Amino acid sequence: MANPTHRHTRSRRDKRRANWKGQLPQLTECPDCKEQKLPHRVCANCGSYKGKKVIEVVSK
Template sequence: MAHPKRKTSKARKNKRRAHQSLKDVTLAECSNCGALHRYHHVCMECGHYRGQQVVFKSE
């Protein structure tokens, strides 16, 4: 079984994990109501996606 000869330093460990941070969410404006929603997701305010009503909200 593999066994490390030397302890991995905190700096080396953190450099390896530098690309694993969370990215910002990209938001788009709904063409129907103008609310912000995530790209490729249904608008939670009105239920529209790409100009079509896909979720019917009961009010």
């Protein structure tokens, strides 16, 4: 199995990790309620998907 031959310096390791950033998920607008939602997911606000209401939204 592939194994690292040499240990990289702290500097090199940290430079690599400097590019590692958390990403915000891509958001789209719900066509029914215009709320921001995750793509390919049922809308959490109105419970609709592909123009149909698929789940009942329980809200306080």
